[in-house]
Amino acid sequence: MHLAVAIFASALVLTLALDNGLMRTPPMGWLAWERYRCDIDCERDPKNCISENLFKDMADRLSEDGWRELGYVYVNIDDCWSSMERDKQGRLQADPKRFPGGIANLARYMHDRGLKLGIYGDMGTHTCGGYPGTNLDQIETDAQTFADWGVDMLKLDGCYSNESVQAEGYPRMSKALNATGRRIAYSCSWPAYQGGLPPKVNYTQLGEICNLWRNYGDIQDSWDSVLSISDWFFKNQDIVGPAAGPGKWNDPDMLIIGNFGLSTDQSRSQMALWAIMAAPLFMSNDLRTISSGARAILQNKAIIRISQDPMGVQGKRLLKDKCGIDVYWRPLSDNGSALVFFSRRNDMPYRYQISLSKLNYTTGLYKMYEVFMGKVGTVEDTSEFTVSVNPSGVVMLYVFPPVKHRQFHGNANRGSHI
Numbered sequence: 001m002h003l004a005v006a007i008f009a010s011a012l013v014l015t016l017a018l019d020n021g022l023m024r025t026p027p028m029g030w031l032a033w034e035r036y037r038c039d040i041d042c043e044r045d046p047k048n049c050i051s052e053n054l055f056k057d058m059a060d061r062l063s064e065d066g067w068r069e070l071g072y073v074y075v076n077i078d079d080c081w082s083s084m085e086r087d088k089q090g091r092l093q094a095d096p097k098r099f100p101g102g103i104a105n106l107a108r109y110m111h112d113r114g115l116k117l118g119i120y121g122d123m124g125t126h127t128c129g130g131y132p133g134t135n136l137d138q139i140e141t142d143a144q145t146f147a148d149w150g151v152d153m154l155k156l157d158g159c160y161s162n163e164s165v166q167a168e169g170y171p172r173m174s175k176a177l178n179a180t181g182r183r184i185a186y187s188c189s190w191p192a193y194q195g196g197l198p199p200k201v202n203y204t205q206l207g208e209i210c211n212l213w214r215n216y217g218d219i220q221d222s223w224d225s226v227l228s229i230s231d232w233f234f235k236n237q238d239i240v241g242p243a244a245g246p247g248k249w250n251d252p253d254m255l256i257i258g259n260f261g262l263s264t265d266q267s268r269s270q271m272a273l274w275a276i277m278a279a280p281l282f283m284s285n286d287l288r289t290i291s292s293g294a295r296a297i298l299q300n301k302a303i304i305r306i307s308q309d310p311m312g313v314q315g316k317r318l319l320k321d322k323c324g325i326d327v328y329w330r331p332l333s334d335n336g337s338a339l340v341f342f343s344r345r346n347d348m349p350y351r352y353q354i355s356l357s358k359l360n361y362t363t364g365l366y367k368m369y370e371v372f373m374g375k376v377g378t379v380e381d382t383s384e385f386t387v388s389v390n391p392s393g394v395v396m397l398y399v400f401p402p403v404k405h406r407q408f409h410g411n412a413n414r415g416s417h418i
């Protein structure tokens, strides 16, 4: 099948998504978990403990350092924010020492800066960290509490529960959030607890009740973790890919760029592959001390544009070449597309020769923009070009639709080195 045909077919598929109007493109923001876990030791680690100060610090950075304008607007609390006890009315409450202002004030702090606040709960007796969970008879109360506080997103984990509680609870929370009248984006960890695949997971149903969902295990601060997650999603791309679309996204978990586990090339690889997957872009890092190199990758406008493409089609792996280069592709609006060449090699930069026609692009001249180097080239579909891909790194191309004008012909036959 020609890729142009595939683009057309994907655009015609009409599917239902959770009808709250939110997250028509993959959400972007910041989430505490991977970097800060359940650090509640505010006496000895005041800068990094889970407290309102941490979220305010990140909000300040997002709004002052150019993140918000690029789309990074969610500031999301994860586990370990609450008190160990519900209040006298049976409502969840924030830990009074670490969140003395309360969650409603924290939400206001975000809204005053053009940001949104996300919170965390668990469809079970306890959260994964042992804090109060949401039992079936507490769903409506908790949804109303979050709405009263002005929360904009809920991530609902699934520790300490079972299949039947999850099967009843996840859809009911969706209804309960809707019933509050406040538009609250809904992130479901449900499929990750069901093994991520049908027949246990019903992706049609997920798309109708959740805005995003975690299909697979938690990310850790290592390249092995990034690679195993990415490999799982692309191995199962024919199952999980079609589930995604505007308002409903597969979530391969947080971006760990800016932490300790990834080299520069590996950081670029995570960013590129997450954009191909139309994945939510939630950073979990320290925006107060992030290096300019990591920041440049996370703030790369071309990749963000690819990630946020309005058509919202999840990309896929086109081929796994035996030389150790994988090729990934995502169709974009206006007949554009993104290509990623990723190297599994561990020797040296590999010069990979390819043409767009070998990747089934239709006949014509194309413009290509290399997103990290900012280089532009023009190629005919049959022109061979070479990309030099670093070990565990990527070359990512933004490919523009066929250029019809004859004057481009001169350039095309030279072949390009991107």
Ligand SMILES: *[C@@H]1O[C@H](CO)[C@@H](O)[C@H](O)[C@H]1NC(C)=O
Pocket: 019, 020, 021, 177, 178, 179, 180, 181, 182, 183, 184
């Ligand atoms: C609730 O759902 C209805 C229909 O499913 C939708 O029209 C409405 O916008 C939703 N409201 C909120 C607050 O999500």
Ligand SMILES: *[C@@H]1O[C@H](CO)[C@@H](O)[C@H](O)[C@H]1NC(C)=O
Pocket: 161, 162, 163, 164, 165
């Ligand atoms: C699942 O958990 C609920 C609540 O804890 C319990 O009532 C129910 O019996 C459990 N079901 C199974 C099949 O274990």
Ligand SMILES: *[C@@H]1O[C@H](CO)[C@@H](O)[C@H](O)[C@H]1NC(C)=O
Pocket: 202, 203, 204, 205, 208
């Ligand atoms: C999956 O969910 C959809 C929508 O809720 C439903 O129509 C369908 O019957 C479910 N499929 C299975 C196999 O349960």
Ligand SMILES: *[C@@H]1O[C@H](CO)[C@@H](O)[C@H](O)[C@H]1NC(C)=O
Pocket: 004, 334, 335, 401
């Ligand atoms: C996209 O491709 C289709 C089919 O080749 C063509 O009809 C349409 O005009 C193109 N759209 C743009 C914006 O180039």
Ligand SMILES: *[C@@H]1O[C@H](CO)[C@@H](O)[C@H](O)[C@H]1NC(C)=O
Pocket: 001, 318, 319, 358, 359, 360
């Ligand atoms: C190109 O199309 C052919 C024929 O349909 C198919 O066998 C091949 O796998 C495709 N190649 C890529 C890279 O998608």
